[in-house]
Amino acid sequence: MPAISFQSVSKIYPATSAQSAPLRALDGVSFDIQEGEFFGLLGPNGAGKTTLISVLAGLTRASSGRVLVQGCDVQADYAQARRKLGVVPQELVFDPFFNVREALRFQSGYFGIRHNDAWIDELLSSLGLADKANANMRQLSGGMKRRVLVALALVHKPPVIVLDEPTAGVDVELRQTLWQFIAKLNKQGSTVLLTTHYLEEAEALCGRLAMLKKGQVVALDRTSELLKKAASTVLRFKIDSELPASIRDKARVTGRIVQLPANSAADIELYLAAVREAGLVAQDIEIRKADLEDVFLEVMAGAQGGERVGMSADGPPLGARDPSGGSAVRAATSVGAIP
Numbered sequence: 090m091p092a093i094s095f096q097s098v099s100k101i102y103p104a105t106s107a108q109s110a111p112l113r114a115l116d117g118v119s120f121d122i123q124e125g126e127f128f129g130l131l132g133p134n135g136a137g138k139t140t141l142i143s144v145l146a147g148l149t150r151a152s153s154g155r156v157l158v159q160g161c162d163v164q165a166d167y168a169q170a171r172r173k174l175g176v177v178p179q180e181l182v183f184d185p186f187f188n189v190r191e192a193l194r195f196q197s198g199y200f201g202i203r204h205n206d207a208w209i210d211e212l213l214s215s216l217g218l219a220d221k222a223n224a225n226m227r228q229l230s231g232g233m234k235r236r237v238l239v240a241l242a243l244v245h246k247p248p249v250i251v252l253d254e255p256t257a258g259v260d261v262e263l264r265q266t267l268w269q270f271i272a273k274l275n276k277q278g279s280t281v282l283l284t285t286h287y288l289e290e291a292e293a294l295c296g297r298l299a300m301l302k303k304g305q306v307v308a309l310d311r312t313s314e315l316l317k318k319a320a321s322t323v324l325r326f327k328i329d330s331e332l333p334a335s336i337r338d339k340a341r342v343t344g345r346i347v348q349l350p351a352n353s354a355a356d357i358e359l360y361l362a363a364v365r366e367a368g369l370v371a372q373d374i375e376i377r378k379a380d381l382e383d384v385f386l387e388v389m390a391g392a393q394g395g396e397r398v399g400m401s402a403d404g405p406p407l408g409a410r411d412p413s414g415g416s417a418v419r420a421a422t423s424v425g426a427i428p
């Protein structure tokens with residue numbers, strides 16, 4: 090039985106004014122997350138990640154489709170499904186009248202758990218909050234509040250942990266502490282669903298990834314497979330003037346830094362020749378392996394609505410290849426410009 094099963098989940102928000110149209114925030118999202126997976130849900134702002142998590146947590150009703158947590162329907166079986174889930178929300182919501190320990194005890198009580206102090210103490214120390222146990226929630230910094238949200242989500246030892254941007258605004262040290270702790274829980278058997286815009290975190294942590302674009306799954310595969318399918322290398326250099334037209338469309342430009350996806354040495358020679366022929370000088374030339382950010386940008390630039398990379402529509406996604414047998418990511422990018 091999957092830990093989480095999304096089955097044709099759609100969510101339509103009604104029009105907010107007479108002029109606007111209803112918004113399809115989720116459009117037929119279907120995939121399963123197996124027990125014990127560390128799964129990443131990626132997508133640009135507004136892709137529908139938080140909406141999907143809200144439906145999973147029973148905070149928002151899907152317009153159609155269903156979601157199961159360890160076999161329990163999140164609507165028909167709300168209480169049971171909710172108990173199996175520990176959800177760290179993206180928004181910082183907290184009760185200003187409690188101190189940290191009180192908030193954790195109250196949350197334990199909500200789940201009918203008494204005498205939970207040993208686990209609460211472990212959570213506090215694992216999340217670097219031991220010295221804040223008696224601090225009022227109002228007195229905490231933003232990053233500390235986020236740590237408390239993580240502790241609150243875990244207080245009832247849920248088998249399925251859902252983290253919506255848990256490291257936004259969190260310092261490097263806590264990010265490491267947090268990931269060590271979550272990785273330990275995952276090793277002990279917890280299933281983890283994570284959304285993040287820190288793609289290097291997703292690459293390091295997640296065994297499998299789904300990418301959402303405009304409410305649709307546009308990629309779903311093992312992280313290692315997705316990385317294999319991207320352009321294998323990236324040529325990176327700095328330049329002081331505008332790029333020649335012949336390579337402009339393929340380049341990702343950040344200030345003076347230019348990055349170009351390359352599949353072979355010939356590609357790299359071609360790019361550098363184009364720069365030279367335009368009378369320009371490429372400085373600090375580097376060739377690096379493509380990373381998840383490159384894959385993400387390729388998928389987002391290329392995927393059209395309804396297209397899925399790395400899986401068939403309903404089939405088991407593990408290790409699935411695209412049906413044409415070719416590189417699914419490249420197949421997707423061939424319909425649009427590489428950024």
Ligand SMILES: Nc1ncnc2c1ncn2[C@@H]1O[C@H](COP(=O)(O)OP(=O)(O)OP(=O)(O)O)[C@@H](O)[C@H]1O
Pocket residue numbers: 102112114132133134135136137138139140141179
């Ligand atoms: N309560 C709501 N009413 C109307 N529209 C909403 C509501 N909540 C979200 N939306 C819209 O649904 C779409 C998906 O939003 P969602 O918050 O799920 O995106 P996200 O992928 O989590 O983005 P981010 O990376 O910024 O957190 C957006 O266009 C958003 O404006």
Ligand SMILES: [Mg+2]
Pocket residue numbers: 138139140179253
């Ligand atoms: Mg969100």
